Amino acid sequence: MAGLLPRFRDAVRRAPERIAVRDTASALTFAELDRRTAALAGALRAHGVGRGDRVGVALGRGTDLVVALLAVWRTGAAYVPLDPAYPADRLAFMAGDAAIRALVSATTPGWLPAGAVVVAPDADGPSAADTAGSDLDPAYVIYTSGSTGRPKGVPAHHGAVAALVAALEQAGMYAGEPRVVAWNASVSFDASVQQWARVCRGDTVVVLDDAHRTDPAALVAWLADCGVTDLDLTPSHWTALREHLLDRPLRLFVGGEPIPEPMWRELAESRLEALNLYGPTESTVDATATWITGPGGPHIGVPLAGIRAHVLDDALRPAPSGELYLSGPRLSAGYLGRPGLTAERFVPDPFGPPGSRRYRTGDEVRWSDGGTLEFTGRLDRQVKLRGHRIELGEIEAVLREAPGVAAAAVVVRDDRLIAYHVGGEDPRATAERKLPEHMVPAAFVRLESLPRTPNGKLDTAALPEPETAGGPAPSGPVEELIADVWAEVLGRDGVGADDDFFALGGHSLVALRVVARLKKNFGVPVSTKDVYRHPRLADLAKHVSALATS
Structure with missing residues (x-):
């Protein structure tokens, strides 16, 4: 058996009645997760899914999602996350580009490629042993933004995922068992892998649903109820949660973007155990890491086991500062069906064994006096x-x-x-x-x-700044209250009825704070998607009023 599957089997044998995964509505023990994933794997095999195939997974956030991902691995196939919230055009492209053989979904979407079959997440198929595969078989294909106008698929192999978990263990990041980890990242992003796959080492995975992810107070309360010990978030998300988390006994995994210096100092001085993780999807999630402690400014640490870092100048010579190149056995094989782009970004590695490659990250870095890497910017438009x-x-x-x-x-x-x-x-x-x-x-x-x-x-x-609409003042209690909330979270003196939330400086994380306030004041199920769909204040007020009377 390849990758993490042997460790999952060990976890089932060690503690079959321990909770393996839970959401707000249900929980599965390791024994139950074993049975559910074996049944779904059997159903997928009955439809011809096997080693080397790719299976789309289009499910909401919950225990079923973990069941589906693990079941795909047990067939020897690779999973392709297809977030139902994505536009149909994008999902159709990704599903077709990946040539999925089957789709695990509760419904049959209109974008399903010809020849692919839909298998329900609770499907029950004939029992069979897990499909034996190689560590070099793909475990998943995650699509990232592409500079040419279409997303590109990045496969990662089973051996790389297992090596990632082992490297994080070796660095002491999972010390002190048992751990309870919150699955916070979207399944469409590689950060999700080192969150949900923790179940394979015997940890409990708590799946955060969209309602909790958009309500900071509810999120933190539920983390406490579930006894969460490990939380993975971006620096931007920290700004929405910091006042709720600073006094919590948590281990934070921070990554996805550079950490601002004030946040670095705050985390270093807090009671939290905080780790800064860096890595592009092409290096199987995390390439470097460091504990956020003591004096000094932000940096991305040193390479984890299985990764070698090279800082090269324009002539490809080792230098104190330049572009970061990554190499080692955890690298992806390249971009799915994109040989030209693969050759451009995955170049020969003269420092490694014959035939090895190194990945051009496009990140500009420098070596610090202390021997750590410091991120200084991008060399392209990513x-x-x-x-x-x-x-x-x-x-x-x-x-x-x-x-x-x-x-x-x-x-x-x-x-x-x-x-x-x-x-x-x-x-x-x-x-x-x-x-x-x-x-x-x-x-x-x-x-x-x-x-x-x-x-x-x-x-x-x-390029000019976007103009704010201004115009008439808010009218009525709903518009006026929303205007007060916008003014507070955006730091503005006043907001007009025709003003656009995003033109005023709003973004998704600020929208989290707006939504939390609106839920508290109106008691309606407003979401961040509503803010995106109704960015004009007067339009959002009409929508909130309609929710209140429905």
């Missing part, structure tokens, strides 16, 4: 925004598909994506139809032409 890896070129390519749009540019300002377009009326609808929520720009600005520097490059400094 950005990390609230933990999401985003290629601005992909968003621009989608916007150019909007009716009448002749040119488009996207930049990051104040932690927001701002889109500028030439021609077209409003490309937002096209963006929402083709891009996941975290890639839809917060504001759209129509220009006669894109400003250029003398050498023809986009002059980002000359």
